[in-house]
Amino acid sequence: MNHIRNFCIIAHIDHGKSTLADRLLEYTKTIQVTEGQMLDDMDLERERGITIKSHAIQMEYTYKGEKYILNLIDTPGHVDFSYEVSRSIAACEGALLVVDATQGVQAQTISNLYMAIDHNLEIIPVINKIDMPSAMPDEVEDEIIDLIGCDREDIIRASGKTGEGVEEILNAVVEKIPHPVGDEKAPLQALIFDSVFNSFRGIIAYFKIVNGSIKSGDHVKFFNTGMEYDADEIGVLKMDMIPRKELKTGDVGYIISGIKNSREVKVGDTITHVATPCDKAIEGFQEVKPMVFAGVYPIDPTDYENLRASLEKLQLNDASLTFMPESSVALGFGFRCGFLGLLHMEIIQERLDREFDMDVITTVPNVSYMCYTKQGEVKEVHNPSGLPDQTMIDHIEEPYIRASIITAADYIGPIMTLCLDKRGELLDQQYVSGNRIELHFMLPLGEIVIDFYDKLKSVSKGYASFDYHIDGFRPSKLAKLDILLNGEPVDALSTLTHQDNAVTFGRRMCEKLKELIPRQQFDIAIQAAIGAKIIARETVKQVRKDVTAKCYGGDVSRKRKLLEKQKRGKKRMKQIGNVEVPQKAFLAVLKLD
Template identity: 50%
Template sequence: VKKDLADLLGVSEQKILEISAKEDIGINLLLDAIIQYVPPPKYEDIDYTTALIFDSKYDKYRGVIVYVRVFCGELRIGMHIKLFASGKEYVIEELGYLELDREKSERLTAGEVGYIFAGIKDVRDAKVGDTITSLENPALHPLAGFRHPKPMVFSGIYPLNGEDYEDLKDALAKLQLNDASLTYEKENSLALGYGFRCGFLGLLHLEIFKERLDREYNIPIISTMPSVEFIVIRKNGEQITIDNPFQMPSEDEIADIKEPIMECEIITPPEYIGNIVQLARQKRGIQKEIEYLDKNRMLIYYEFPLIEIIFDFYDKLKSVTRGYASFDYHYKEYRSAPLVRVDILVNKEKVDAMSFITHRDKAYEWGKNITEKLSEVIPKHLFTIPIQASSCSRIIARSTIKALRKNVTAKCYGGDITRKKKLLERQKKGKKRMREIGKVRIPQDAFLAVLKAERA
């Protein structure tokens, strides 16, 4: 196992420590290694005070608990402090160290890590990455080096029950307290009602967010099709950024669309390179370079559109390499591409929460898979329901849910055939009228089916 880990991580076997907290094995070795390899905090002995907020959480009895690392000066009980981002001032009521439990102290000095209670009630005032300074010896500038992470994936989040909207709003504010990369704004959908458009670092971040909402706040939600930020250049030269398919202008207004491109690194055993190349071709990947790390590992550099890797790419990569490949990516640039918006129509009415943006060559296949999925989960009605995928003002795919048919001739025992024909004709006219005025009930499972539909 040590050899496998050393090969995977590219380190010597001597740096792989055998540790078990359960069996109390190697704990002292671990602590010695931390002292040896992790540098101690560096600080300057200067007059002003600066402390970095690295985490925080909400306590319903005492407000926001702020976790800080002191870089310069000191923090004391009773000290008047200021938060740079909000500009608001507070008084420290309690502080201390983070051990198995919170251990109270009179002060925190440079290089130390601890917690602060300062009567902060609004979760938005204590942002992760913000700088705290004292009013007695204030710093002129916040600590340098922290950058707010930029969301790359966007999805609509709606409460399953409309009465949970306010609870969802409060939960988002509290989750954002210790998740600086989470962004949200109000959004309204004709199909799902009131909700929020949320930004995430990636699809895994979105899944963790949904799990936390369910586990910590017990709020059942439904999410719309994830998307990314596109840059749209209109024919009049105006440039806009969109993260929602319904923000996209009509096709005759668009001069160019640009999508985010990611630089990706895939580490894999050599025997799986053929499978990876085939998968990358399906996902519009451009191979840049191949590097052999050793006889058992190779590093492949690719460029992928972000929209192609946020859905099922990682799962498929693990599948075609039997779990041996690792994958990492970071943003490179925006690049022009022939992208289109695809709308899903149920009974000839657009369902805004199901629209998505994709490459023109993949619009038909993806739209076809979604219409087929929806035809399986939307229940039959008393009239025929067409489910269509539309792009660029034309229908590109269709599935049909056949009508429930009542046997109106069941009570006709013999007699003239014209009587049966009259009953069937009357039923036909009724179904035609129902198709014109009837409303289709779309179950929540239908929105989940869209997320699970096979992508081209």
């Protein structure tokens, strides 16, 4: 045990975690690095250049003549995947805090650091990208010292591109990060921190042994679900899975026991022996709190069961996805999914398409509201169709968040304007160091859900970083905005919005739909309504044949007769015709502006 070190890499998005991980793997001769970001094995991760999943890998390193086993977990940096980070941190004793020498400390750096400190991890500060011409290592060192109060000598300067400082990092990991503590003689306790689905071998769970040991073939049970299995294969994670006969306290590895049903594996569960079980489960992680809700419906209603199976398999791989069945008038049966943010939602949609070949319609994302009726009942409302009648509602409360935005002082003006437009209120502002300032706002979560993050990035030229946590519910003047096509409400396009914004939002929505809905043989009226009051209207003009083309001259009544006949036909057509709303229209609502 004294020769095992478990550590993860935490940082803000784009600060070079995965590139630095490549250099560590190369230096310890674990793998031959043939292309960038070897651990990011999903196509989506490669295309977008972001880490979506945490990746665990084992390295061997010789230090002062002794061999050490280093278990590294590379984590994502984006705020939407912070649940991955919290799970990785629970399986480690130390963390490398990586800060970009050109950008300094940013919001996710701070929030991931606090998470690591809460778990009593040993922090090793690293300044990355010091080979860049725009690097400012001295200023960034000052920021890190302000943040964690370490000595200047403790900070390692490194470059993920050139490999500078990699040896110092590995030496610091061995020297400073404590080895795992546990009792090898005690009953087995192993914490599941991740799982993946393999279509041939069933569900593979990744775990870290806290106490005891496990041999292949042991009869084990999962503590919280109470299910029992045989450990068909156990082993350690390198680039592939390497089987082992036995794993002991402090080891990080995987178990394959032929589990086929995704409900039987819960991330955060404890594995123990059936014969000599442990007394209590390990304290797992906090339950995930979805921030954004959207309905996901199959385009073909017969694919409903396939969609359920796909979501269950995805949930194994990404425990922060939550879903439950729901139905809609317009779209039939589907699922109401909870995501951690808009990027997370986009990634899940992409993965459903690529990995499971599912075509889905996603409705407008929204948050959950508390609705108080005049009878004194409280109802949690997830989508606008669940609201009681307007006359029954006493008031509605919406969730608020406390946001912290770190930015350069030059962008304070535009950022404040953006937050105040989103009904935010400024709590305080403080200078972090030099030219950088931290702003705290109270903002309604519903305003942030759709396009806030993208706008923040564009008004600050990419320099503002954003982090938030939920801060309870507050009463608010909300209105349900319906979109009607030829007088029929379209369930999936209705939204809850603040009364002050409703008219402009309704107008913009009608204009956008007018561009996207193809012309038919009859006029299509697109209306936005609050209750019975129509607040905006656009018309998609009909496609008409020129029926008077054959008349040259002659009495006007002949032309009028032909036009009247055409008009009657159009009217009849309008009664039986229905309007197809293209998938583009559902997505366009998210990107209004």
